[in-house]
Amino acid sequence: MRVALLYPELLGxxxxxxxxxxxxxxxxxxxxxxxLATVTLDERLPAADLYLLGGGEDGPQRLAADLLRRGDLxxxxxxxxxxxxxxxxxxxxxxxxxxxxxxRYDGVGLVAVTTVRGERRSVGDLAVRVGERLLVGFENxxxxxxLADGVAPxxxxxxxxxxxxxxxxxxxxxVVATYAHGPVLAxxxxxxxxxxxxxxxxxxEPLSTVADRLYAERCARLGP
Amino acid sequence: xLAVNRLSRLLGRGEGTVIGGRAGLALDPTxxxxxxxxxxxxxxxxxxxxxxxxxxxxxxxxxxxxxxDTGSNMVQGHVAxxxxxxxxxxxxxxxxxxxxxxxxxxxxxxxxxxxxxRDQLDRANEVRRVALRWRDxxxxxxxxxxxxxxxxxxxxFAAETAPHVAWCDVATPxxxxxxxxxxxxxxxxxxxxxxxxACGFAQPRATTVLTEGSLSVDGLEVGLDLALPGAVNRxxxxxxxxxxxxxxxxxxxxxxxxAGVREVAGRYARRAWxxxxxxxxLAKNPAGFSAALEEVAGAPGELWIAVNARMADGRDPSxxxxxxxxxxxxxxxxxxxxxxxxxxxxxxxGGVAVRVADAVPDPPPDRPVTLVANYTAFQEWNAxxxx
Numbered sequence: 001m002r003v004a005l006l007y008p009e010l011l012g013x014x015x016x017x018x019x020x021x022x023x024x025x026x027x028x029x030x031x032x033x034x035x036l037a038t039v040t041l042d043e044r045l046p047a048a049d050l051y052l053l054g055g056g057e058d059g060p061q062r063l064a065a066d067l068l069r070r071g072d073l074x075x076x077x078x079x080x081x082x083x084x085x086x087x088x089x090x091x092x093x094x095x096x097x098x099x100x101x102x103x104r105y106d107g108v109g110l111v112a113v114t115t116v117r118g119e120r121r122s123v124g125d126l127a128v129r130v131g132e133r134l135l136v137g138f139e140n141x142x143x144x145x146x147l148a149d150g151v152a153p154x155x156x157x158x159x160x161x162x163x164x165x166x167x168x169x170x171x172x173x174x175v176v177a178t179y180a181h182g183p184v185l186a187x188x189x190x191x192x193x194x195x196x197x198x199x200x201x202x203x204x205e206p207l208s209t210v211a212d213r214l215y216a217e218r219c220a221r222l223g224p
Numbered sequence: 225x226l227a228v229n230r231l232s233r234l235l236g237r238g239e240g241t242v243i244g245g246r247a248g249l250a251l252d253p254t255x256x257x258x259x260x261x262x263x264x265x266x267x268x269x270x271x272x273x274x275x276x277x278x279x280x281x282x283x284x285x286x287x288x289x290x291x292x293d294t295g296s297n298m299v300q301g302h303v304a305x306x307x308x309x310x311x312x313x314x315x316x317x318x319x320x321x322x323x324x325x326x327x328x329x330x331x332x333x334x335x336x337x338x339x340x341x342r343d344q345l346d347r348a349n350e351v352r353r354v355a356l357r358w359r360d361x362x363x364x365x366x367x368x369x370x371x372x373x374x375x376x377x378x379x380x381f382a383a384e385t386a387p388h389v390a391w392c393d394v395a396t397p398x399x400x401x402x403x404x405x406x407x408x409x410x411x412x413x414x415x416x417x418x419x420x421x422a423c424g425f426a427q428p429r430a431t432t433v434l435t436e437g438s439l440s441v442d443g444l445e446v447g448l449d450l451a452l453p454g455a456v457n458r459x460x461x462x463x464x465x466x467x468x469x470x471x472x473x474x475x476x477x478x479x480x481x482x483a484g485v486r487e488v489a490g491r492y493a494r495r496a497w498x499x500x501x502x503x504x505x506l507a508k509n510p511a512g513f514s515a516a517l518e519e520v521a522g523a524p525g526e527l528w529i530a531v532n533a534r535m536a537d538g539r540d541p542s543x544x545x546x547x548x549x550x551x552x553x554x555x556x557x558x559x560x561x562x563x564x565x566x567x568x569x570x571x572x573x574g575g576v577a578v579r580v581a582d583a584v585p586d587p588p589p590d591r592p593v594t595l596v597a598n599y600t601a602f603q604e605w606n607a608x609x610x611x
Contacts, residue, residue, distance in 0.1 A: 009403035009404070010404065012546075014542040014543070015543050015545030015546045016542075016545070017545060017546070018542070018544075018545030018570070021545070021573050021574070022573055025573045040411075041403075041404075041411050042411055057350045057352055058352075059352060059409050060409070062409070063404060063409050124539070125539075138539075138540040181542065182540070182542025182545065183542055183544075183570075186569055187566075187569075209569070209572060210565070210568045210572045210580070211573075213565050214565040214566060214569045
C-alpha cells in the first residue's frame, strides 16, 4: 500500500503530516507495509492508493490548487485511488474556494462543493458526530463550504462550526474530508482505522495504543 | 511584576492578550512615547529568542538598561519597564503583532527582527500576514537601523523595505514556513551560499556572519564564549552584538559581558529540587522545539517534556506533529502537562517510548532531569522549582 502526502510545504500548516505518520504506523503495527511518499511541489504526482492533503495559508493554498488542477489527481481517483483531506485541502478539492484577494478561485473540482468566505473565522475545538461515533479535533479556517445535492456531509457538528455550523466535511465513494485539521487521525484512532481499512479493502484487527486514552479524554471534554 | 500590575490597574486595562491578531496601542500612545523620548531604544521581535536576545543586549550594553524582563512584551510591559528606569537606554522585547505600534511610539535606534515561524496558530496569526505588517513598518523606519536575519526569507521580505538594514547570516535551520517565495510564490531554492527565488528575490549579503566557529560583525572578528548552550543562543548573541555595534557599543567588550549570562527568566536554569537536579529548557513552537531537541537529545539522565495548550500557548497542540521528535528514538520520555496525552501519542507514533505522568513525579536522586516545557508549562515548572 502506498500513501502519498501531497505538498506538505504548502499544505502542512497545522502538523497535518501527522496523518501520514499515523496511518503508516497503525498499518506497520499490524504487520502490514505502507510505503510513505512525500510529494514536493516540483514533483509529478506518483501513483498511490491514498493521497493526503493538509491545511495551509492563502497563498500556498492557491499554489496547491494550481498544481493539482494541472496534475492528474482526478484521473488517479477515477482509477481507484482515495483521498483524505483536511481544512484547506478540503476546500481545494471542491469546484471553487475563496482566499484573500480572490473571492472565487478554481479548485480541483473533484467533489461538487464550493467554499465562500465566512463572516468570521472558525477557530476552536471541533466535534462531529459520524454515525455512532464522535470525531474530535481542532479547526481554524475562514470558509463556509456548501455541498451540492447528492454530496453527503461527513457528519453533524456537535461543537465548533465545521463546514457551515451544522455539518462538517464530506464523504464520496473515494474522498473523505473534514475541517478538523492537523493530526485528526492521531486524535481519532477509530477514524484512522476506517481510512486505512477502506484502502486495504478489508477489516483490520484491533490495535491498542496510547492514542485510545487521548481519544477518551478529548471525547469526555468535547462530547455532548 | 508589581509595577506592571499596578500600572494595568491604574490604566484600567487587563492582561495584554492579543486576540484575533488585532493589536495596536490601546493605551494612550503618548504615554509610551513620552517615556521613550530622549533615550536610545533597541526593540527585539521574532517568533523565537526574543527574551534571551533582549537579555543579551542588556547584559552586553554595560551599565543600567531598562528591560521588560517580566515576560510582558506588549505595551503594558514596555510602559512599566521605562517608568521603572528613567533616563537610561532601553532593550525591549516586543510581541510580533505589536511591533508596528511600539516602534511608532518609541522611535527606536535599532529594531532586531530575529525570525518568523508558526506559533499559536489558533490566533489566526498566520506567519505571512505578520511578515507583511513588518514590511509596511520597515518602510517607515527612516532613522532606525533594522538588524535582520538574512537567512530567514520571511524576515528578509519584511526588512528589505527599510532604508537602513544590518543583515545577519546566522544559518537559521527552520525552513518549513518559508518554502514558497513571499513575492512570487515559486518554490525557494536553498543552497550552501543562501536561498533564492526564480523572481530574483534572494538572500541579502550580510555584514554579520556567524559560522560554527566564528562570528564577524562589520568585518570585526568577535570571540563568542557563551554560558548559554546551543547554536540558537550563538545566533541570538550575534543579533544582540550587531544591534549594540549600531548604538556605539564595542562588540568585543559586549561579548565579554554577555558571556556571564547563565540563565534568562529561568531558561537554562539548573535547579536543585526534591533531592534531585532539574534543568529547565523553554520551547514554545516547532522551530523552538526543533532547536531544543538538538541540544537535549543526548543529555544525560532523564528527559521530561511538559505541554499545555492554554491561551498563551495556543489552544491547538497540532504543532506537536511538526516537531521532529523522532530524534528522541531510543529514549524514554516522561510526559507531563495538561496535554500530556497529546504529547504521548505524538511520541508513541514517532517511535519514542513514553511514560505518562498523571501526577508530578519526583526526580531521581542520582541523575539529572532535563525538562523541556512550552510557555505556560515552563512558567509552572519555573515557579515549582524556584529556590
